[in-house]
Each structure stands twice: as structure tokens, then as C-alpha cells.
Amino acid sequence: MPASSLPGATAGSDAAILRPGRAPAGGWRTATVREVAHPTPRTAMIRLDVPARVDHLPGQHYVVRLTAPDGYTASRSYSVASPPSDPLIELLVERLDDGEVSGFLADVLAPGDTLEVRGPIGGWFVWDADRPAVAVGGGTGVVPLVAMLRHARDRGRPELFTMVAAAGRWADLPYAEELAAAGARIVLSREDRPERPAGRIGLDDLPDLTAGPTVFVCGSAAFAEAASSLAVRAGADEDSVRVERFGPSG
Amino acid sequence: MTGPTRGFFGRTRTERDPRLPPGQYDTGSGWPVLTAEVTPHLDPQKWTFTIDGLVENPTTWTWDEMHALPQSEYQGDIHCVTTWSKLATSFGGVSLDGLLATARPLPEASFVMATSTTKYTTNLPLADIQDGKAWVAWSHEGKALTREHGGPVRLLVPHLYFWKSAKWVTRLTLMDHDEPGFWERNGYHDRGDPWAEQRYQGD
Numbered sequence: 148m149p150a151s152s153l154p155g156a157t158a159g160s161d162a163a164i165l166r167p168g169r170a171p172a173g174g175w176r177t178a179t180v181r182e183v184a185h186p187t188p189r190t191a192m193i194r195l196d197v198p199a200r201v202d203h204l205p206g207q208h209y210v211v212r213l214t215a216p217d218g219y220t221a222s223r224s225y226s227v228a229s230p231p232s233d234p235l236i237e238l239l240v241e242r243l244d245d246g247e248v249s250g251f252l253a254d255v256l257a258p259g260d261t262l263e264v265r266g267p268i269g270g271w272f273v274w275d276a277d278r279p280a281v282a283v284g285g286g287t288g289v290v291p292l293v294a295m296l297r298h299a300r301d302r303g304r305p306e307l308f309t310m311v312a313a314a315g316r317w318a319d320l321p322y323a324e325e326l327a328a329a330g331a332r333i334v335l336s337r338e339d340r341p342e343r344p345a346g347r348i349g350l351d352d353l354p355d356l357t358a359g360p361t362v363f364v365c366g367s368a369a370f371a372e373a374a375s376s377l378a379v380r381a382g383a384d385e386d387s388v389r390v391e392r393f394g395p396s397g
Numbered sequence: 398m399t400g401p402t403r404g405f406f407g408r409t410r411t412e413r414d415p416r417l418p419p420g421q422y423d424t425g426s427g428w429p430v431l432t433a434e435v436t437p438h439l440d441p442q443k444w445t446f447t448i449d450g451l452v453e454n455p456t457t458w459t460w461d462e463m464h465a466l467p468q469s470e471y472q473g474d475i476h477c478v479t480t481w482s483k484l485a486t487s488f489g490g491v492s493l494d495g496l497l498a499t500a501r502p503l504p505e506a507s508f509v510m511a512t513s514t515t516k517y518t519t520n521l522p523l524a525d526i527q528d529g530k531a532w533v534a535w536s537h538e539g540k541a542l543t544r545e546h547g548g549p550v551r552l553l554v555p556h557l558y559f560w561k562s563a564k565w566v567t568r569l570t571l572m573d574h575d576e577p578g579f580w581e582r583n584g585y586h587d588r589g590d591p592w593a594e595q596r597y598q599g600d
Contacts, residue, residue: 172584172598177399213405221407222420222480247408247422255404263399268597270583271433368430372545375435385435386516392431 170270173201205294209266226291285366357382418591424481448500450571490534518578558589
């Protein structure tokens with residue numbers, strides 16, 4: 148999600164990556180819902196057919212706008228989990244308590260429904276499988292990183308992408324099987340794993356970052372703060388850390 | 398605008414709060430943090446604020462010099478492009494009007510680029526930071542501004558979407574033309590007026 152502050156790509160190593168206008172952006176479309184699944188009790192996986200789609204870069208998001216009969220609208224932003232090669236746009240939505248939009252998407256939305264969407268949006272938290280990247284995601288914060296992981300595989304460059312995925316329990320981690328199968332380090336704070344006892348994410352969970360990969364951190368505000376600080380302690384240059392803090396916006 | 402979304406009725410709505418711009422909702426006592434970078438640790442004693450570019454008198458203030466100026470407070474609402482608004486909140490600092498009066502903009506100055514210690518930039522029409530519309534703020538509801546909200550000091554331009562209120566601001570450069578800043582190069586609107594719902598490029 149956009150923020151009121153980020154490091155500008157005015158100089159230094161990232162300027163070449165962030166040429167103005169490089170990230171695609173699309174306008175409003177009426178998408179058709181092709182699939183709705185509930186991989187965990189708290190999440191809905193929605194796959195959309197977006198007409199006249201502008202292909203996204205992994206890390207970008209879409210805005211979903213719902214309209215009530217009286218014209219009232221509610222819009223929320225959701226990261227895309229699918230890679231650009233996927234003909235459908237895949238969103239993974241966490242059902243928030245009292246979530247006005249997420250509740251609707253999780254409980255009411257059905258295949259065949261239409262949804263107003265706008266995207267792709269965002270040009271900072273993006274990766275095109277063109278340079279080494281290390282990604283650290285917490286909970287649904289793994290969603291845009293899953294798009295990056297899949298894109299790296301599509302491009303035949305999986306070695307460029309290293310991922311750390313954190314959650315409370317295995318069952319709370321979206322795409323857990325896929326991430327584990329792809330070699331992501333799985334960090335669970337409330338469940339032991341064969342290779343790692345339960346515990347919050349720590350410095351030992353991150354690879355050495357002194358070689359200067361782009362670091363992508365995504366999750367709740369608290370997780371993002373902790374993980375981005377760890378990344379700097381693990382040797383990342385502050386200017387190479389890109390953070391997406393998921394806000395509680397229902 | 399197309400027709401209604403099947404099965405969507407939205408939250409129970411009484412009277413819509415007239416303070417909420419279109420597409421915004423009231424976040425209540427919350428204040429989401431959405432910064433997209435590592436939160437910096439700024440030492441106030443090393444921080445300075447500069448107004449330069451198309452001004453007669455480029456000026457740099459230290460933390461202590463800034464705090465010795467007449468203080469000014471904003472009481473009102475703030476609006477984030479991610480659709481939350483925070484109503485009836487307050488910030489303290491100094492009005493940009495006094496700082497601009499010292500720096501004396503040249504007649505051709507019409508836009509401004511704000512820069513943060515983190516190299517974040519955002520562009521604004523000069524008119525949007527004049528006449529009591531913008532502050533350099535260091536307190537929120539009577540307490541020191543916390544790091545994640547831009548502390549020790551941030552720009553405050555509350556009548557525009559909040560990404561324009563650059564956290565950890567350190568410089569304003571006056572220009573005779575508009576130039577996109579960080580988010581503006583990344584798909585967001587050049588001006589960002591919440592009442593006109595100027596969220597993205599092209600709105």
C-alpha cells in the first residue's frame with residue numbers, strides 16, 4: 148500500500164530500476180470472477196478475468212470497488228499473487244473482523260459475479276526477476292512475494308529469489324505448501340517445525356544481505372518494522388529495502 | 398460507475414459524516430502506518446530544514462531555531478489515499494507561511510518539491526502550502542511525533558492525501574514547473590485532492 152513516505156529513487160543504485168513510467172498502470176475494468184476458494188478459514192482466494200488487462204509486475208496491487216444499491220462505494224487494495232504469465236489475476240484476501248469489503252469477498256462473492264477493479268498499481272514494490280532479491284513476508288504479506296516467486300520460476304531464474312515466510316502457525320500461512328516446496332524458509336512463532344523451533348522472526352532467519360540484493364518486506368505494520376530492522380542488521384543497505392505495510396482497511 | 402455489486406450493501410450507514418471525502422472511511426482512533434521503507438532514526442540535533450530553489454533568501458533552520466519560532470497548531474482531519482481518514486486530530490509545529498516569508502519565493506516560483514532525509518520526494522503546487530494550509534509538524538495530539546509517523550518531524554499538508562505530507566522532511570525546493578515526486582512517478586496523482594478523489598494518475 149502506498150504510504151506517505153519512502154526513499155525516493157532520485158539517486159543511487161535503485162534509480163536505474165525505477166525509471167519513471169516503467170511500472171505498468173491500468174484503469175478501471177469490470178472483471179469477472181472465475182474462482183473463489185477458501186484455502187484457510189480466514190482467507191479467500193479469488194481469481195479474476197480482467198478484460199483488456201494491462202500486465203502487472205510482481206508486487207503490484209489492484210483496487211477492488213464495491214457498489215451498494217444506493218450508490219455507496221467501498222474500495223480496498225489487494226496485492227496480486229499471480230505472475231504476469233497467468234491469464235487470470237489472483238488475489239488472496241484476509242477476512243478481517245468486521246471487514247466491510249473482505250467480509251463480502253470472503254462470504255458473498257461467487258464465480259460469475261462481476262467486480263470493478265483498477266490496476267495494476269504501484270511501481271516501487273515491484274520486481275522483474277532481473278536482479279537478486281530477498282523477500283520477507285508475514286502472514287498475508289507473502290501474497291505479493293508469491294507473485295515474485297512464481298515470476299522467478301517462469302523466467303527460469305529461481306536462484307535470484309530467496310524468501311522467508313513468517314506466520315503464527317502453518318495453517319495461518321497463505322500458500323504454505325507452495326512456499327515450502329520452493330525452498331522458502333518458514334518461520335512460525337507459535338509452532339515448532341522440524342528445522343526450527345517456534346519463535347518470532349530473528350536475525351538467524353535472514354540470509355546475509357551484505358551482497359546488496361533488493362530486499363522486499365511485506366506484512367503488518369509491526370511485522371514490517373521488525374523485519375525491515377532485521378534486514379538492516381543482516382547487512383542490507385537501507386536504500387535497498389522496500390517495505391509494504393499492510394494497513395487494516397477491512 | 399457501473400451498477401451495484403451483487404449482494405453488497407456495505408456497513409450500516411446512518412448519515413455520512415460530511416467530513417469524509419468520497420471513498421474514505423473513518424479509521425476512528427487508529428492511525429495506520431504505511432511507510433514503504435526502513436523507519437529512520439533521526440537525531441533532532443543533527444536535523445535541519447532548508448527552503449531553497451527559486452527564493453531570494455535560501456534558508457536553513459536547525460531544530461532549536463525552528464522551535465524558537467512562533468508555534469502553530471492544526472486541528473482537523475487527515476486523509477490517506479488507502480481510504481482511511483482520521484477525523485478531529487491535531488498536530489503542532491510551525492506554519493510554513495513564516496518560513497516562506499523568510500525565504501521569500503521569487504515571482505516565477507509556482508511548484509515545490511519536498512525531500513525527506515530518506516530521499517523520498519513529493520511535489521506540490523506552491524499555492525497548496527501557503528496561506529495557513531501547511532506546517533512543519535513535530536507533535537501529534539500534544540505528544541512528540543513518533544518515528545513511524547514521521548517523527549521527529551514531518552511536513553503536514555492536511556488538505557491533500559497524506560503521502561504529500563512527507564515524513565522526516567528536510568528540504569523544500571521551489572521550482573517554476575511541476576515535476577513528479579516519488580509516488581507521483583509510481584502511478585499516483587500529481588496533486589492528490591481528496592475531495593476530487595485524485596488518487597491515481599489520470600483521476
